[in-house]
Amino acid sequence: SKAAVVIVAAGRGERAGQGDGPKQYRRIGNRAIIAHTLEAFLAHPNVGHIVVAIHADDHALFHAAASVHSDRVTTVIGGQTRQESVRFGLLALKDSAPDKVLIHDAVRPFADPELIGRTIEAIGERSGALAAVPVADTLKREALGGFVGETVSRAGLHAAQTPQGFPFALILAAHEQAYDSGRLDFTDDAAIAEWARIPVRLVPGSPDNIKLTWARDISMADQILKGSSS
Numbered sequence: 547s548k549a550a551v552v553i554v555a556a557g558r559g560e561r562a563g564q565g566d567g568p569k570q571y572r573r574i575g576n577r578a579i580i581a582h583t584l585e586a587f588l589a590h591p592n593v594g595h596i597v598v599a600i601h602a603d604d605h606a607l608f609h610a611a612a613s614v615h616s617d618r619v620t621t622v623i624g625g626q627t628r629q630e631s632v633r634f635g636l637l638a639l640k641d642s643a644p645d646k647v648l649i650h651d652a653v654r655p656f657a658d659p660e661l662i663g664r665t666i667e668a669i670g671e672r673s674g675a676l677a678a679v680p681v682a683d684t685l686k687r688e689a690l691g692g693f694v695g696e697t698v699s700r701a702g703l704h705a706a707q708t709p710q711g712f713p714f715a716l717i718l719a720a721h722e723q724a725y726d727s728g729r730l731d732f733t734d735d736a737a738i739a740e741w742a743r744i745p746v747r748l749v750p751g752s753p754d755n756i757k758l759t760w761a762r763d764i765s766m767a768d769q770i771l772k773g774s775s776s
């Protein structure tokens with residue numbers, strides 16, 4: 547069976563600066579970032595329905611950007627936090643109740659087909675899967691006064707990316723439990739799974755699968771796009 551997808555795109559993207567509006571609607575190459583992201587998932591043979599969580603103010607932006615009016619793509623209004631936007635996206639899939647769901651950030655337009663495929667493959671009956679890359683930099687914990695307190699071993703440390711995939715019923719239940727418990731501070735869904743004691747398997751991520759957070763990331767994205775000649 548095909549995996550459903552929740553793409554979260556309701557953030558305001560203020561960290562990108564310059565007040566140009568939400569970064570998922572900035573252009574890289576000839577299209578909006580979110581159009582690249584949507585296309586990657588729409589083109590994948592193992593992907594079914596896609597729910598995009600957008601901000602209430604962004605209907606026009608979204609429909610202008612995502613002119614691929616596929617009947618496989620629907621929108622839902624997102625929430626105050628990423629966690630809430632994911633929960634609303636999952637709730638929108640409740641009636642169709644897919645076996646598996648992938649959750650993905652709109653601001654990661656470079657999820658390639660292999661990455662999407664191996665994340666779906668790695669979802670178990672009762673376990674999730676997370677695209678991640680080993681940490682390359684040496685890590686320092688800051689102490690008082692801007693000095694290095696200590697060096698943290700990077701052995702076994704990974705940086706979490708998206709997509710992250712889960713059995714649909716388990717991750718929806720985990721999100722509802724987190725909400726009911728007032729736990730509203732999770733920054734990714736693997737952390738919610740961890741809290742709910744759902745095992746999560748690490749899947750090799752991709753160094754190109756960057757999250758476009760800062761203004762300078764946009765020019766890096768243009769470089770990646772040129773390199774991939776797509």
Ligand code: C5P
Pocket residue numbers: 554555556557558570599624625626627628629631632651652653654759
């Ligand atoms: O803010 P952050 O960098 O964590 O955003 C990651 C993703 O979550 C982005 O694609 C952003 O649009 C989305 N998001 C959301 N709803 C929010 C905040 C962020 O869908 N309230």
